[in-house]
Amino acid sequence: xxxxxxxxxxxxxxxxxxxxxxxxxxxxxxxxxxxxxxxxxxxxxxxxxxxxxxxxxxxxxxxxxxxxxxxxxxxxxxxxxxxxxxxxxxxxxxxxxxxxxxxxxxxxxxxxxxxxxxxxxxxxxxxxxxxxxxxxxxxxxxxxxxxxxxxxxxxxxxxxxxxxxxxxxxxxxxxxxxxxxxxxxxxxxxxxxxxxxxxxxxxxxxxxxxxxxxxxxxxxxxxxxxxxxxxxxxxxxxxxxxxxxxxxxxxxxxxxxxxxxxxxxxxxxxxxxxxxxxxxxxxxxxxxxxxxxxxxxxxxxxxxxxxxxxxxxxxxxxxxxxxxxxxxxxxxxxxxxxxxxxxxxxxxxxxxxxxxxxxxxxxxxxxxxxxxxxxxxxxxxxxxxxxxxxxxxxxxxxxxxxxxxxxxxxxxxxxxxxxxxxxxxxxxxxxxxxxxxxxxxxxxxxxxxxxxxxxxxxxxxxxxxxxxxxxxxxxxxxxxxxxxxxxxxxxxxxxxxxxxxxxx
Numbered sequence: 001x002x003x004x005x006x007x008x009x010x011x012x013x014x015x016x017x018x019x020x021x022x023x024x025x026x027x028x029x030x031x032x033x034x035x036x037x038x039x040x041x042x043x044x045x046x047x048x049x050x051x052x053x054x055x056x057x058x059x060x061x062x063x064x065x066x067x068x069x070x071x072x073x074x075x076x077x078x079x080x081x082x083x084x085x086x087x088x089x090x091x092x093x094x095x096x097x098x099x100x101x102x103x104x105x106x107x108x109x110x111x112x113x114x115x116x117x118x119x120x121x122x123x124x125x126x127x128x129x130x131x132x133x134x135x136x137x138x139x140x141x142x143x144x145x146x147x148x149x150x151x152x153x154x155x156x157x158x159x160x161x162x163x164x165x166x167x168x169x170x171x172x173x174x175x176x177x178x179x180x181x182x183x184x185x186x187x188x189x190x191x192x193x194x195x196x197x198x199x200x201x202x203x204x205x206x207x208x209x210x211x212x213x214x215x216x217x218x219x220x221x222x223x224x225x226x227x228x229x230x231x232x233x234x235x236x237x238x239x240x241x242x243x244x245x246x247x248x249x250x251x252x253x254x255x256x257x258x259x260x261x262x263x264x265x266x267x268x269x270x271x272x273x274x275x276x277x278x279x280x281x282x283x284x285x286x287x288x289x290x291x292x293x294x295x296x297x298x299x300x301x302x303x304x305x306x307x308x309x310x311x312x313x314x315x316x317x318x319x320x321x322x323x324x325x326x327x328x329x330x331x332x333x334x335x336x337x338x339x340x341x342x343x344x345x346x347x348x349x350x351x352x353x354x355x356x357x358x359x360x361x362x363x364x365x366x367x368x369x370x371x372x373x374x375x376x377x378x379x380x381x382x383x384x385x386x387x388x389x390x391x392x393x394x395x396x397x398x399x400x401x402x403x404x405x406x407x408x409x410x411x412x413x414x415x416x417x418x419x420x421x422x423x424x425x426x427x428x429x430x431x432x433x434x435x436x437x438x439x440x441x442x443x444x445x446x447x448x449x450x451x452x453x454x455x456x457x458x459x460x461x462x463x464x465x466x467x468x469x470x471x472x473x474x475x476x477x478x479x480x481x482x483x484x485x486x487x488x489x490x491x492x493x494x495x496x497x498x499x500x501x502x503x504x
Contacts, residue, residue: 028171029236029243029253030260035170036232036329037261038322040177040295040314041123043268045387046229048291053222056278059269060211064219065226066262071430072398073233073258075405077251078423080237082408084250087336088237088329089401095494096404099342099487103479105404106337107472108397112231112390113330113364115468118372119387120319120326121148121155127296127316131309145376149369155323156365159331160351160358173321180307180314181264185271188302192274198301200277200284204270220440224391227437229265231394232322233257234401235329272298327368331361340492341484381452382460388451389465395438396469402431408494442466 050058076088085091089109094102125147129138137143191197192204211219236253243249272294273285280286283301290297296315299308335357338347351358375383406413409423444450445462453460485491 025244026249026253026256029250030257031171031174032328033233033236033253033257034174034178034260035321036235036326037230037257038120038177038232038318039261039264040181040311040318041120041322042229042318043181043265044293044295044315044318045123046225047269047272048285048294050222050225050229051273051278051285051294052291053218053225054211054214056205056208056273057211057214058222058273059208059266061219061222061226062229062262062265062269063209064211065223065230066258068430068433069227069230069233069258070255071426072402072434073251073254074422075402075427075430076234076237076254078409078427079401079405080251080254081248085336086329086332087340088234088333089397089404090333090337090342091340091492092404092408093400094340094342094492095496096408097400099489099492100476101400102492103337103342103476103486104469104472105397105400106333106342107475108393108400108469109333110330110364111468111472112393112397113326114368114371115386115390115393115464116231117152117323117326117365117368118375119383120322121151121368121372122376122383124148124151124316124319124323127312127319130296131312131316141376141380145373148372151320151323152365152369152372155320156327156361159327159361159365160356161354170321173317177314177318177321178264180310181268184299184302184307184311185267187307188271188275188298191302197275200279200282201275202273202277204274208270208273209266216440217444220437221444223433223437224395224441227391227394227398227434228387230258230261231390232326233261234398235326237329268295275302327361327364331357331364334360334364340486342479342486342492344482379453382464385451385453385460386464388461389445389468392438392442392445392465393469395434395441399431399434399438402427402434406431 047058050061054061079092080088083091083095087106090102090106092102093105096102122144125144126138128147129135129144188197189204192201214222233254236257237250243253276283276285276290276294276298278284278286280288283290283297285294293315296308296311299311303310334343334347335350337343338345338360347357347360347363349359350356372383375386405427406424409419412419413424414420442462442465445459445465447459448454448457450459451461455463480487
């Protein structure tokens with residue numbers, strides 16, 4: 001008769017990891033979340049493709065994608081209140097399902113950061129050149145890769161310097177982004193209402209908010225794009241240990257961030273669609289020349305040269321701020337993994353002066369830089385396809401987080417109506433949507449004509465997205481081979497008490 005292994009003993013409580021506790025308040029936490037999303041860049045890079053998939057229903061897609069995001073934000077809030085750990089998905093996935101799933105959840109978060117860092121750094125460089133009317137340099141591969149690499153290095157350095165200087169810089173950058181986006185949208189809508197927008201303009205319609213007449217493939221493709229456009233708000237939770245009232249403030253910030261984003265995105269989508277119309281010439285949204293960037297193309301027609309220049313600068317600033325704010329949470333994720341011995345202990349080192357995970361931050365910056373240089377050498381199309389694949393990694397670790405919430409709190413789901421909805425039904429629905437979007441999009445992405453590249457008859461978007469996730473398996477096995485106690489459930493399990501200094 002086989003003898004079952006005894007359950008692992010409760011791991012010892014984990015206290016202060018050495019981060020600067022109480023550095024951020026609610027506003028600062030929201031700023032970090034919004035900066036990681038990079039709304040101006042996300043809209044510029046994604047809105048045209050959403051319109052290409054669903055036509056005038058892009059506002060409906062923003063609202064539809066917002067719903068699972070809000071439900072998953074509830075899961076983050078509940079888990080963050082119980083276990084305010086900077087490891088987020090890694091920590092919660094491990095406590096709910098064990099070390100294997102937890103480690104892969106942490107890897108999914110790291111993969112999404114590496115992919116997006118490589119792209120936003122180049123975007124920041126390209127739009128900066130366009131703002132300076134140096135279009136020839138924006139098309140020069142060596143120059144833009146050089147400047148993009150400099151941005152990755154510079155933002156990594158800023159992240160090492162400390163959370164306070166990062167938050168202050170991000171506050172300025174995020175104020176510029178939302179200020180320009182809102183002003184441009186209001187001007188566009190006023191011109192449409194006063195018949196000064198031109199013959200291409202159309203009257204805004206309420207049914208743009210309802211996804212009628214769309215196929216499941218159209219909705220899935222748009223949802224995976226919108227996952228990218230919302231992704232990043234969970235940075236609020238990753239800096240939770242450096243936030244005042246760490247059990248409650250990060251969760252509130254996450255919900256508030258998603259609400260701000262959905263209102264902004266719907267406003268901008270309505271403004272652009274009504275002002276530009278859906279013609280296939282000029283600034284029309286069905287003009288294939290406009291798909292890559294409908295946001296800045298509308299700058300000059302809406303507000304002249306000044307607004308056009310401001311939009312170019314805003315997209316550059318947005319991408320640059322995202323470069324830095326994406327490094328912050330990911331480096332803290334590797335810090336948490338190292339504290340629990342899921343990664344080499346070196347990642348747990350804290351800079352004695354800046355009180356940041358300096359080594360993990362430097363490794364994250366170096367990994368993004370390496371990924372960027374490799375894909376840039378292959379082709380710009382490969383780099384572009386990597387962005388399209390990002391939604392898979394995001395849906396993967398968001399899904400793990402939401403499922404973890406349901407399973408971790410399973411014994412308390414029926415103790416109150418609030419717990420049933422906030423810890424059970426809402427996260428489960430959000431996780432289900434992420435699973436559906438992942439599977440449906442992966443199937444579509446595997447087709448050779450999906451995206452700009454293909455490998456052996458398989459779509460390059462699929463190869464990059466799934467390949468990067470699968471790469472985590474051998475890396476995880478290397479950690480297992482090191483004989484780490486984490487994979488034996490000794491350093492982190494469901495009974496581990498995670499403590500964070502209370503600073504109000």
